[in-house]
Amino acid sequence: MSILVDENTRLAVSGLTGREGTYHAMNNRRYGTNVVAGVTPGKGGQDVEGVPVFNTFREAVAATDANTAMIFVPPRFAADSILEAEDAGIATIIAITEGIPAHDELLVYNVLKSNPDVRLIGPNCPGILSPGKANVGIIPAAFFKPGNVGVVSRSGTLTYQMGNELAQSGFGNSSIVGIGGDPVPGSSFVDIIALFEADPETELIVMSGEIGGSAEEEAAAYIAEHVSKPVVGYIAGLTAPPGKTMGHAGAIVSGSSGGGQAKIDALEAVGVRVGRTPTQVAEIAMEILGG
Amino acid sequence: MDLLEYKGKHVLARYGVALFKGKEASTVDEAVAACDEIGYPVVVKAQVKIGGRGKAGGIKIAENADEAREYATNILGMDIRGHVVHELWLQEATDIDSEYYAAIVFDRSAKAPLVMLSTQGGMEIEQVAAEHPEALATLHVDPLVGFQAYQARRLCFEAGVEADVVRQVGDMIATLYEVFTKEEATLVEINPMVVTPARRVVALDAKVTLDDNSMFRHPDNAHLDDSTDADPQETMAKERGLTYVKLDGDIGIFGNGAGLVMSTLDVVAAAGGAPANFLDAGGGAKAEAIVASVEVILSNPNVKAVLFNVFGGITRCDEVARGLIEAYGILQPTVPFVVRLDGTNDVEARKLLADAALPNVFAEKTMDGAAARVVELAKS
Numbered sequence: 001m002s003i004l005v006d007e008n009t010r011l012a013v014s015g016l017t018g019r020e021g022t023y024h025a026m027n028n029r030r031y032g033t034n035v036v037a038g039v040t041p042g043k044g045g046q047d048v049e050g051v052p053v054f055n056t057f058r059e060a061v062a063a064t065d066a067n068t069a070m071i072f073v074p075p076r077f078a079a080d081s082i083l084e085a086e087d088a089g090i091a092t093i094i095a096i097t098e099g100i101p102a103h104d105e106l107l108v109y110n111v112l113k114s115n116p117d118v119r120l121i122g123p124n125c126p127g128i129l130s131p132g133k134a135n136v137g138i139i140p141a142a143f144f145k146p147g148n149v150g151v152v153s154r155s156g157t158l159t160y161q162m163g164n165e166l167a168q169s170g171f172g173n174s175s176i177v178g179i180g181g182d183p184v185p186g187s188s189f190v191d192i193i194a195l196f197e198a199d200p201e202t203e204l205i206v207m208s209g210e211i212g213g214s215a216e217e218e219a220a221a222y223i224a225e226h227v228s229k230p231v232v233g234y235i236a237g238l239t240a241p242p243g244k245t246m247g248h249a250g251a252i253v254s255g256s257s258g259g260g261q262a263k264i265d266a267l268e269a270v271g272v273r274v275g276r277t278p279t280q281v282a283e284i285a286m287e288i289l290g291g
Numbered sequence: 292m293d294l295l296e297y298k299g300k301h302v303l304a305r306y307g308v309a310l311f312k313g314k315e316a317s318t319v320d321e322a323v324a325a326c327d328e329i330g331y332p333v334v335v336k337a338q339v340k341i342g343g344r345g346k347a348g349g350i351k352i353a354e355n356a357d358e359a360r361e362y363a364t365n366i367l368g369m370d371i372r373g374h375v376v377h378e379l380w381l382q383e384a385t386d387i388d389s390e391y392y393a394a395i396v397f398d399r400s401a402k403a404p405l406v407m408l409s410t411q412g413g414m415e416i417e418q419v420a421a422e423h424p425e426a427l428a429t430l431h432v433d434p435l436v437g438f439q440a441y442q443a444r445r446l447c448f449e450a451g452v453e454a455d456v457v458r459q460v461g462d463m464i465a466t467l468y469e470v471f472t473k474e475e476a477t478l479v480e481i482n483p484m485v486v487t488p489a490r491r492v493v494a495l496d497a498k499v500t501l502d503d504n505s506m507f508r509h510p511d512n513a514h515l516d517d518s519t520d521a522d523p524q525e526t527m528a529k530e531r532g533l534t535y536v537k538l539d540g541d542i543g544i545f546g547n548g549a550g551l552v553m554s555t556l557d558v559v560a561a562a563g564g565a566p567a568n569f570l571d572a573g574g575g576a577k578a579e580a581i582v583a584s585v586e587v588i589l590s591n592p593n594v595k596a597v598l599f600n601v602f603g604g605i606t607r608c609d610e611v612a613r614g615l616i617e618a619y620g621i622l623q624p625t626v627p628f629v630v631r632l633d634g635t636n637d638v639e640a641r642k643l644l645a646d647a648a649l650p651n652v653f654a655e656k657t658m659d660g661a662a663a664r665v666v667e668l669a670k671s
Contacts, residue, residue: 075504075507076507076508099504100504101475101502101504101505101508102397102475102477102502102504102505103434103472103475103502103505104505106397106402106403106404106434107434107435109402110402110403110433110434110435111435113402126604138574138604138605139604140603140604140605140634140635142635143604143634153550154550155548155549155550155551155553156548156550156574156604157546157547157548157550157551157602157604158548158550158551158554159550160602160604160634161551161554161602161633161658164602164633164634181549181550183397183399183477184399184402208550210549210550210553211553212399213399213400214399214400215400218400234554236550236551236553236554236557237553237554237556237557238557238560239556239557239560239566240553240556240569241536241538244536244569245536246536246549246552246553246569247534247548247549247550247552247553247569247571248549248550249503249504250399251549251553255417256417276557276561277554277557277558277561277658277659278554278658279657279658279659
């Protein structure tokens, strides 16, 4: 098993005809992901290396039974594209686009909230990889192999760093989920940790957080009540100065909220072991799994 | 984008928010002329993006032109906790009956705007929440529905707003919400919102933060940006399309991906060093971006050593190595570099660097080892 994407994924890509969209969608297809459609208004009827392109998500779903969407369009069009995918009945929407306006994200989140059948991952995320099954997004799959560690992270490169150290020690992953670095992610740590808890293949959960917001504290509270599997944590940005946005739009310590130490304290208070460096995270994970 | 007080007030004025008469100035003569025009007494306020201006001596009341000249001379150029005053806001001074607090913040946790109103204005809201919780009313607004009149009434009555100004306060909050949504702000804060002896409700101060990502929809607001005025490296980085934050230390940092760069800063600090910057070259950085990055990092005179920490995903390590070799040729740095390249094409990258045999460039295998090495080099 794995979560969110697997051999049943039927992927429609918004922005397939763009340079980046084509490049990554074809990478995903080479990995084995079933890429069934592209959506680009005005380019319906064309194809990209054999993948049919449609004008709307509705047409794409009707013709191909797509159940997953990847959003690869520029920021100003991304919110609209997410809402279109939801309206067409897509169940899993993965938004890679970085730089979507905060108020657009607020609108999207609050519209999707009333639909229990849809899940948004991202925006501003690297996507989801279920090793050996499917890769949707930009995660470099070569570093990962199938296994029993579930990873959920606000950062892409940090995930690769940790995953690589685990892999070199012989451990693989059930799924790797990038929830993204924006202030209003479609899915939170809590949402993804709940899926890993229910996934029989996942035996250990790694959560990689960072400064800004309170998603890590909320995860700590959830873990205390609902999670039986071991969780290993990491928080980036401990030494970041307050009031400065550190690359990710959501990575900012504002006033008394969002600081890294408080997040570590919250996680450790509920028994989550928190690595102080990415290497330490891998070491703790291996120790727990008996590596 | 955080706006200076006066720029925030210009935005509020477009929506009809009640403000006192005022004018900005960037020289002493301009300031005195503005005060003469406004009529004494006048409040002379330092324009910096940091709180505690009054305590630092950045806010004075001038009774006449001589005082206006004296205060403007003293405050312009003043350093308020690392923020140098380049501009003043001159505003008519008036008597005040009551000081309230009103704010709309982008509540990330609730995924909704949070509106706050307090009858204890003039102090930090955290202090109000701790000391006078009964005087603070808050509510979330459903962004799909918008701010409703009953919500304004509820806030006013719960916070204990004086009965005769409930309507004015409610109207002002509704207008602030309009500013928040139409200008795509992430913060609109009025502290204090004052009631004058004539029972007028006026925004005495203003703090507005706009969402950088929405600027394409608000070209008119582009001129409000002065965030990079103060720092030459940040300006330079912005021009080159790099994500860069200047820090206080002496170790230059280059990395890819915000999370990994943040983590690199932490690991360097834990090894006893002090990073000079945050720099994220982004995914798939090509040689050109790497040359630009090195140029920005080295333009900070505090930098004594540089750490390259890259985990190649989309970014190819060989591309990073080529960029570094090219940058060395162009910039001929005199400070040592520690380079840790892992991930896509790392073997090729290490070979490229070994063949180039750049002076003063040291390769390390692990992130922790690289951090320790660069700290040692910066100290020697």
